[in-house]
Amino acid sequence: NAGVTQTPKFRVLKTGQSMTLLCAQDMNHEYMYWYRQDPGMGLRLIHYSVGEGTTAKGEVPDGYNVSRLKKQNFLLGLESAAPSQTSVYFCASSPLGAGKDEQYFGPGTRLTVT
Amino acid sequence: DAKTTQPTSMDCAEGRAANLPCNHSTISGNEYVYWYRQIHSQGPQYIIHGLKNNETNEMASLIITEDRKSSTLILPHATLRDTAVYYCIVRPNAGGTSYGKLTFGQGTILTVHP
Numbered sequence: 001n002a003g004v005t006q007t008p009k010f011r012v013l014k015t016g017q018s019m020t021l022l023c024a025q026d027m028n029h030e031y032m033y034w035y036r037q038d039p040g041m042g043l044r045l046i047h048y049s050v051g052e053g054t055t056a057k058g059e060v061p062d063g064y065n066v067s068r069l070k071k072q073n074f075l076l077g078l079e080s081a082a083p084s085q086t087s088v089y090f091c092a093s094s095p096l097g098a099g100k101d102e103q104y105f106g107p108g109t110r111l112t113v114t
Numbered sequence: 115d116a117k118t119t120q121p122t123s124m125d126c127a128e129g130r131a132a133n134l135p136c137n138h139s140t141i142s143g144n145e146y147v148y149w150y151r152q153i154h155s156q157g158p159q160y161i162i163h164g165l166k167n168n169e170t171n172e173m174a175s176l177i178i179t180e181d182r183k184s185s186t187l188i189l190p191h192a193t194l195r196d197t198a199v200y201y202c203i204v205r206p207n208a209g210g211t212s213y214g215k216l217t218f219g220q221g222t223i224l225t226v227h228p
Contacts (some may be wrong), residue, residue: 004157041220042201042218043216045216090158101215102160103160107157
């Protein structure tokens with residue numbers, strides 16, 4: 001299994017540009033998450049999904065949209081990038097069920113908005 | 115979710131046990147203690163979790179006090195590759211309509227030296 005993969009690994013955007021980050025998991029997990037991590041900070045939850053076709057807001061959702069059209073994929077969109085969105089973005093997934101919800105993280109996408 | 119308090123940093127000699135403490139005095143009855151770590155520039159990695167009993171797996175041991183207000187993560191034989199930020203997280207287990215939200219604090223920077 002590849003686990004959780006993220007595309008792209010690095011990206012530089014100009015203010016106002018849009019982009020989509022792709023997260024894919026091959027573990028048949030129900031839950032998927034998008035986090036951001038700023039320098040010297042812990043991770044903060046942006047959006048999450050508890051199953052195909054469902055999404056919900058996390059701690060810092062403003063400026064981002066998400067979609068979960070397929071169970072294995074979770075997309076994070078930035079419609080109009082801002083310098084404040086410069087960060088490292090991590091995707092994670094976890095299985096459904098009590099005692100089985102440890103999260104598996106991808107390698108991250110490093111985004112710079114100039 | 116209950117808040118946690120961890121030391122900012124700790125040192126450990128290679129080959130010795132690393133004991134990382136975490137205080138969670140406001141933990142409630144349905145909340146689990148989770149430990150993750152993040153090696154530089156990588157996605158967080160799940161280590162272990164527990165409710166009230168001590169737990170052990172191939173990576174570490176988790177000791178939870180009887181009143182559940184604190185816990186200790188033990189890496190029995192630390193190696194240089196264990197140098198990372200260790201996060202103690204307290205939250206309800208996921209399942210049903212709930213979801214596995216992880217609230218990352220600042221964590222403990224563990225440095226393992228030769």
